[in-house]
Amino acid sequence: xxxxxxxxxxxxxxxxxxxxxxxxxxxxxxxxxIDMREQFLEARKQxxxxxxxxxxxxxxxxxxxxxxQEWEKKAMIAVKAGRDDLATQxxxxxxxxxxxxxxxxxxxxxxxxxxxxxxxxxxxxxxKIQEASRKKNLLIARAKRAEAQKKIQDTMSGMGDNAAFxxxxxxxxxxMQQEAEAQASLELSxxxxxDKLASEFKSLESSSAAQSDALxxxxxxxxxxxxxxxxxxxxxxxxxxxxxxxEALLKEDA
Numbered sequence: 001x002x003x004x005x006x007x008x009x010x011x012x013x014x015x016x017x018x019x020x021x022x023x024x025x026x027x028x029x030x031x032x033x034i035d036m037r038e039q040f041l042e043a044r045k046q047x048x049x050x051x052x053x054x055x056x057x058x059x060x061x062x063x064x065x066x067x068x069q070e071w072e073k074k075a076m077i078a079v080k081a082g083r084d085d086l087a088t089q090x091x092x093x094x095x096x097x098x099x100x101x102x103x104x105x106x107x108x109x110x111x112x113x114x115x116x117x118x119x120x121x122x123x124x125x126x127x128k129i130q131e132a133s134r135k136k137n138l139l140i141a142r143a144k145r146a147e148a149q150k151k152i153q154d155t156m157s158g159m160g161d162n163a164a165f166x167x168x169x170x171x172x173x174x175x176m177q178q179e180a181e182a183q184a185s186l187e188l189s190x191x192x193x194x195d196k197l198a199s200e201f202k203s204l205e206s207s208s209a210a211q212s213d214a215l216x217x218x219x220x221x222x223x224x225x226x227x228x229x230x231x232x233x234x235x236x237x238x239x240x241x242x243x244x245x246x247e248a249l250l251k252e253d254a
Contacts, residue, residue, distance in 0.1 A: 025143040029136045036129045043125060047118040054115040057108035064101035068094045 075090035 026140045029139055033129070033133050033136055036132060040122075040125055040129055043118075043122055047115070047122050050111070050115045050118050054108065054111040057104060057111050061101055061104035061108045064097045064104055068097035068101055071097060 071090045071094035075087040075094065078084070078087035078090055
């Protein structure tokens with residue numbers, strides 16, 4: 001085999017492989033049934049023509065028989081009339097029509113056999129088309145099931161490297177990190193709010209104590225309540241107070 005022949009064979013094989021791969025069983029089977037039914041219609045037309053020809057040949061055969069019988073009757077009439085010469089001519093005509101009738105009969109019998117065979121073949125063809133139509137639905141169902149199984153297998157094979165699941169786990173970890181950061185931010189915000197709240201309460205307590213001291217002093221001045229006791233002063237303030245009292249006494253002695 002030459003190089004060009006091998007290249008041609010390779011190209012044809014590749015083209016056939018591409019066509020086979022691209023074939024859709026459902027579309028092809030549906031088209032086959034359509035083609036079969038169209039061929040059946042054409043075959044039925046041909047059978048109808050054959051049957052019509054068979055009937056026409058039969059009519060020709062019967063017509064020749066009828067004419068032969070008519071000339072036989074005319075020969076009998078001539079014999080009764082004493083005209084043997086006419087009777088002889090009538091019998092000659094009868095023989096001609098008998099001969100034609102025999103020929104038409106042979107043609108009719110052959111055509112009838114052909115028509116019967118074509119009629120039987122048409123019936124078998126119709127039965128095969130009906131069977132193919134029923135089988136088509138089963139094949140389409142099997143093809144769809146096989147296609148679905150292949151898609152599932154391809155999907156599972158594509159996940160064989162666990163890339164999708166690794167990505168899913170990474171995203172889950174990222175979401176958990178975001179949740180932890182959000183919780184930490186919430187707790188930190190709560191602590192800040194807690195310090196602010198404690199400061200407000202401390203300020204409020206100081207203000208209340210000052211107001212209480214001022215109220216007690218006012219009541220003591222009005223004589224409605226004893227004077228408030230002073231809280232112990234720090235050591236430095238006590239020393240300053242003692243020195244101030246001593247200076248006051250020295251001034252009085254002078």
